[in-house]
Amino acid sequence: MRIATWNVNSITARLPRLLAWLESSGTDVLCLQEAKVAEERFPFDELRELGYEAAVHATGRWNGVAVLSRVGIEDVVKGLPGDPGYEGVREPRAVSATCGPVRVWSVYVPNGREVDHPHYAYKLRWFEALRAAVAGDAAGSRPFAVLGDYNVAPTDDDVYDRAAFEGSTHVTPAERAALAALREAGLTDVVPRPLKYEHPFTYWDYRQLCFPKNRGMRIDLVYANEPFAKAVTDAYVDREERKGKGASDHAPVVVDLDV
Numbered sequence: 317m318r319i320a321t322w323n324v325n326s327i328t329a330r331l332p333r334l335l336a337w338l339e340s341s342g343t344d345v346l347c348l349q350e351a352k353v354a355e356e357r358f359p360f361d362e363l364r365e366l367g368y369e370a371a372v373h374a375t376g377r378w379n380g381v382a383v384l385s386r387v388g389i390e391d392v393v394k395g396l397p398g399d400p401g402y403e404g405v406r407e408p409r410a411v412s413a414t415c416g417p418v419r420v421w422s423v424y425v426p427n428g429r430e431v432d433h434p435h436y437a438y439k440l441r442w443f444e445a446l447r448a449a450v451a452g453d454a455a456g457s458r459p460f461a462v463l464g465d466y467n468v469a470p471t472d473d474d475v476y477d478r479a480a481f482e483g484s485t486h487v488t489p490a491e492r493a494a495l496a497a498l499r500e501a502g503l504t505d506v507v508p509r510p511l512k513y514e515h516p517f518t519y520w521d522y523r524q525l526c527f528p529k530n531r532g533m534r535i536d537l538v539y540a541n542e543p544f545a546k547a548v549t550d551a552y553v554d555r556e557e558r559k560g561k562g563a564s565d566h567a568p569v570v571v572d573l574d575v
Contacts (some may be wrong), residue, residue, distance in 0.1 A: 342415070548571055
């Protein structure tokens with residue numbers, strides 16, 4: 317079984333590449349982030365032609381998450397239970413579903429913007445709610461994973477130059493402590509380092525030739541419980557999908573399971 321996560325940075329802009337990638341990659345379940353489209357405009361028909369059902373939580377031009385599956389979708393939950401909200405709004409940043417033998421969450425963790433910004437405090441509260449929401453599934457016997465854009469680089473090795481991020485979000489002790497709290501809830505990072513290259517980054521800014529210069533970050537993660545982790549046979553970042561015209565600024569992260 318092949319499961320992946322991909323921040324597509326607008327499913328409308330990325331649809332031709334997404335459909336081609338689904339056809340070529342053999343992915344059974346794909347967690348998407350930053351759909352940036354209202355649910356009623358989500359491309360259900362195009363995906364159905366390829367054999368995929370979709371569970372979608374999206375409301376408009378910002379955020380938006382989905383789970384695509386060709387092995388069935390059941391027990392869909394839209395939104396994060398206990399979501400603290402930002403400025404009185406609960407943003408569409410989480411959706412979960414059971415797909416065949418596994419249960420997955422697709423999450424788009426708040427960016428945080430700046431360390432002294434209210435969005436940063438919201439990010440930390442959102443992580444606390446996520447930990448509480450997934451604790452039961454994390455401790456269960458069914459393979460379970462939380463996949464998505466976490467907007468945190470777990471270690472200094474997960475950014476191209478730690479000095480370049482001094483004083484910025486994504487690398488602060490509090491954000492990394494939030495990841496540690498998820499691990500303590502029974503989840504582990506199942507994409508190892510190194511992979512097929514020294515720095516398996518998943519995100520490269522569009523600006524300043526960051527991708528050609530490999531100035532990236534590893535912020536798209538797969539955190540899984542023990543039954544899921546034990547079933548992993550391979551994991552990789554599809555760096556090739558970041559290349560070329562019309563690419564997202566994130567690359568898909570792919571995990572193969574023997575389930």
